[in-house]
Amino acid sequence: MAELPETARQKLKQAVAGAHPDADLLAAFAENSLSARERGPLVEHLAACASCREVVALAAPPDFPTRVSPAPERTVAQWAMLRWGTAAAILIVMVGVVWLGRTTKTTAPKPAAEVARALPEAANEPTPAEKLKEEPPGAAAAADTSHPGAAQNKVEPARPRAGKKEVEADRVEAVHPQAGLKKDEEVANAPAAADSAPAAGKARPMSELPSLARTTPSSPAAALDRMEPKSLGTANEQGQASMPAPAAPAAMQAGAAAKTPAIARWSTSENGALLRSVDGGRTWQEVWVAAGLVFRAVSAVGTEVWAGGNAGALYHSADGGGIWTRVTPAAGGAALTGDVVRVDFADAQRGSLTSSTGQTWLTTDGGRTWALR
Amino acid sequence: MEGGFQPARERRGGGTPARSRLALDAALDGLCAELFERSGGRRWGLSAQDFSGILAEVADKYLPAGKGPPGKGPEEARELLVALRVEELALARACARGNDGAWEVFLTRYRERLYDAARAIAKDDAMARELADSVYGELYGAESRGEPRASKLNSYMGRGSLEGWLRTVLAQAWVDRYRRQRRLVSLEEKDEAGVQFAAPEAEASVAADPRLEAATAEALRALPAEGRFVLASYFLDGRTLAQIGRLLGVHESSVSRKVEKITSGLRKSIRAGMVRRGMSRRQAEEALEADVRDLAVDVRKSLAQESAAAPFPQGKAGAAGSAKGKAGVRHGGAS
Numbered sequence: 098m099a100e101l102p103e104t105a106r107q108k109l110k111q112a113v114a115g116a117h118p119d120a121d122l123l124a125a126f127a128e129n130s131l132s133a134r135e136r137g138p139l140v141e142h143l144a145a146c147a148s149c150r151e152v153v154a155l156a157a158p159p160d161f162p163t164r165v166s167p168a169p170e171r172t173v174a175q176w177a178m179l180r181w182g183t184a185a186a187i188l189i190v191m192v193g194v195v196w197l198g199r200t201t202k203t204t205a206p207k208p209a210a211e212v213a214r215a216l217p218e219a220a221n222e223p224t225p226a227e228k229l230k231e232e233p234p235g236a237a238a239a240a241d242t243s244h245p246g247a248a249q250n251k252v253e254p255a256r257p258r259a260g261k262k263e264v265e266a267d268r269v270e271a272v273h274p275q276a277g278l279k280k281d282e283e284v285a286n287a288p289a290a291a292d293s294a295p296a297a298g299k300a301r302p303m304s305e306l307p308s309l310a311r312t313t314p315s316s317p318a319a320a321l322d323r324m325e326p327k328s329l330g331t332a333n334e335q336g337q338a339s340m341p342a343p344a345a346p347a348a349m350q351a352g353a354a355a356k357t358p359a360i361a362r363w364s365t366s367e368n369g370a371l372l373r374s375v376d377g378g379r380t381w382q383e384v385w386v387a388a389g390l391v392f393r394a395v396s397a398v399g400t401e402v403w404a405g406g407n408a409g410a411l412y413h414s415a416d417g418g419g420i421w422t423r424v425t426p427a428a429g430g431a432a433l434t435g436d437v438v439r440v441d442f443a444d445a446q447r448g449s450l451t452s453s454t455g456q457t458w459l460t461t462d463g464g465r466t467w468a469l470r
Numbered sequence: 471m472e473g474g475f476q477p478a479r480e481r482r483g484g485g486t487p488a489r490s491r492l493a494l495d496a497a498l499d500g501l502c503a504e505l506f507e508r509s510g511g512r513r514w515g516l517s518a519q520d521f522s523g524i525l526a527e528v529a530d531k532y533l534p535a536g537k538g539p540p541g542k543g544p545e546e547a548r549e550l551l552v553a554l555r556v557e558e559l560a561l562a563r564a565c566a567r568g569n570d571g572a573w574e575v576f577l578t579r580y581r582e583r584l585y586d587a588a589r590a591i592a593k594d595d596a597m598a599r600e601l602a603d604s605v606y607g608e609l610y611g612a613e614s615r616g617e618p619r620a621s622k623l624n625s626y627m628g629r630g631s632l633e634g635w636l637r638t639v640l641a642q643a644w645v646d647r648y649r650r651q652r653r654l655v656s657l658e659e660k661d662e663a664g665v666q667f668a669a670p671e672a673e674a675s676v677a678a679d680p681r682l683e684a685a686t687a688e689a690l691r692a693l694p695a696e697g698r699f700v701l702a703s704y705f706l707d708g709r710t711l712a713q714i715g716r717l718l719g720v721h722e723s724s725v726s727r728k729v730e731k732i733t734s735g736l737r738k739s740i741r742a743g744m745v746r747r748g749m750s751r752r753q754a755e756e757a758l759e760a761d762v763r764d765l766a767v768d769v770r771k772s773l774a775q776e777s778a779a780a781p782f783p784q785g786k787a788g789a790a791g792s793a794k795g796k797a798g799v800r801h802g803g804a805s
Contacts, residue, residue: 098730098733099733099737100733101705101733102682102736102737102758103678103761104678104683104686104740104761105686105689105701105740106706108686109701109702109705109706110706119625119627120625120626120638120642121625121627121629122629123638124629124630124631124634124635124637124638125634126630126717127637128631128634129719130553130630131629132550135532137695140696140699141695143699144696144698144699144702145698147702147706147707150702150703150707151641151645151707152638152645153638153641154703154707154709154717155637155640155641155645156587156591156634156637157637157717158637158716368631389508391557393579407557408510435575438578438579453574453575453578453579
């Protein structure tokens with residue numbers, strides 16, 4: 098680093114600033130929420146005022162994340178498969194590039210039939226990951242499709258992998274209309290995205306995608322269906338079969354490449370945004386859920402994510418942040434009041450939340466029913 | 471006036487100030503009502519009229535009165551108001567009024583965060599607790615007979631997050647109270663005495679060439695404020711690249727490049743300024759090199775102390791600087 102001349106150093110020290118800005122402006126500056134008109138004079142003051150510089154430095158927001166959901170431990174076998182999968186990463190990238198070239202020609206969502214036809218082609222691709230098709234699927238966080246809403250916020254949230262062709266097709270049709278992405282495009286886009294964003298997964302042939310049949314709602318209505326005992330139970334069983342521990346087998350993670358780890362971490366920002374990291378917390382991306390929400394707490398177990406915030410907002414995603422469902426705890430005439438300030442889920446079924454009004458709600462069935470403690 | 475702004479003269483404590491510009495624009499009434507609904511202030515006992523008064527207070531404080539082309543005022547006001555943290559503003563103001571429900575929410579949300587922030591600032595548990603408790607006292611406020619509760623939360627305007635504002639208040643209290651032993655003039659005392667909180671002048675080991683001084687002053691004046699802020703933060707305050715990056719909202723590698731670019735550009739400007747003042751290039755270069763070598767290594771050492779992060783060097787330089795600060799003008803530009 099070049100040296101600063103001593104005379105310049107003295108001149109900087111001797112600078113005389115104007116009136117001190119109030120705490121509101123200093124806080125807004127630290128949060129980068131000042132208008133350009135106000136920021137200029139404030140920076141001018143800070144350049145000359147050592148005490149205000151110290152105040153903003155002391156008051157700077159803490160580094161992200163403010164709260165982190167604990168990541169499940171990986172097993173030894175999974176670490177071994179991860180190493181093996183890493184070795185196959187280059188081959189997967191090449192396959193993905195070829196796949197991208199073949200699928201970027203089209204722009205409109207393909208009908209499900211076309212998507213289904215595409216699957217056998219992908220299945221013929223000789224990839225090491227195919228050997229692990231019989232293995233339990235890995236964590237959904239390493240999925241390589243993009244949620245449209247999140248994509249608008251520069252996020253490609255991990256979506257659960259779909260194994261069944263028809264389920265994949267259904268999910269394509271259920272994609273947010275603004276996404277304009279087809280399933281094959283989503284997969285195809287993943288490799289390119291993976292090079293630039295840690296959140297993106299790498300493209301893999303459809304046949305490699307683990308089975309997620311009947312576990313992921315393909316529409317908001319279907320999302321609500323999972324609240325029913327029968328479907329939820331079925332989903333859970335299948336979920337456990339098709340969506341095992343967040344730590345994915347190495348091959349699946351190889352498909353996601355070394356750049357896209359299988360485990361997502363969740364947090365909230367001080368501004369109430371919901372944040373997710375798929376690279377072990379190195380970078381964080383904002384996950385869009387709905388307009389006007391201010392999140393205060395988040396808890397995640399694998400792909401089951403619960404986020405709570407102001408005005409009783411409680412949202413659940415079963416697919417690692419792709420599709421969200423609003424949940425309103427209620428029991429015996431009582432309903433959730435206040436802000437959700439704490440959410441804790443020990444597993445996919447058992448959890449609790451605390452509100453700012455002192456209420457504590459418990460669930461033992463994954464949020465289908467709640468009890469006020 | 472339900473849903474609208476109150477005329478300035480009806481505001482508490484108002485004498486005969488000019489009417490708020492916002493009171494003139496009924497088009498903002500709808501916005502006020504919408505913001506009030508969004509704020510949820512009703513549950514804290516705030517009325518729409520109360521909240522309109524709060525919004526008028528914010529607008530009057532931050533909008534340049536009487537400036538700008540006609541008709542632009544309401545647009546600026548709309549822009550300002552829409553960006554406010556209305557929910558937190560309503561909560562803070564309700565707390566300031568003594569609403570128990572609001573306090574319950576405030577304590578649930580912010581009590582632990584306030585103590586965490588105090589610990590991060592004071593880096594000592596006991597001092598952190600003392601700092602946080604003192605600020606809490608100011609937030610809660612004291613009631614006087616016939617007077618509204620004097621809570622510091624009344625000064626929260628919703629420009630930034632309430633948590634960020636609380637951290638800033640803590641930091642100001644820390645800088646103000648707990649560093650007096652460093653012979654600094656407090657921010658409050660500065661306002662009362664009309665004294666500017668200026669940096670003390672460091673003792674120079676060798677008198678600088680007046681052409682070097684003039685060229686340096688000229689080069690610094692030409693630097694954008696952000697450049698001077700980066701230089702001051704890095705070279706004077708000893709902030710890390712990551713800390714500066716966090717304040718500017720950029721990555722530390724960007725800050726590193728910025729510091730390098732600004733410093734080398736500054737040296738070129740100073741050199742060019744000295745040449746314009748009659749020195750040869752070689753003389754200018756030698757003067758600059760000598761100036762760098764005269765850099766007191768002890769200044770760097772004092773700046774390198776992370777916990778102190780002293781903006782000013784200790785000893786005679788500090789005392790001399792304090793004297794200069796007291797004699798300084800209240801308002802002025804960078805020299």
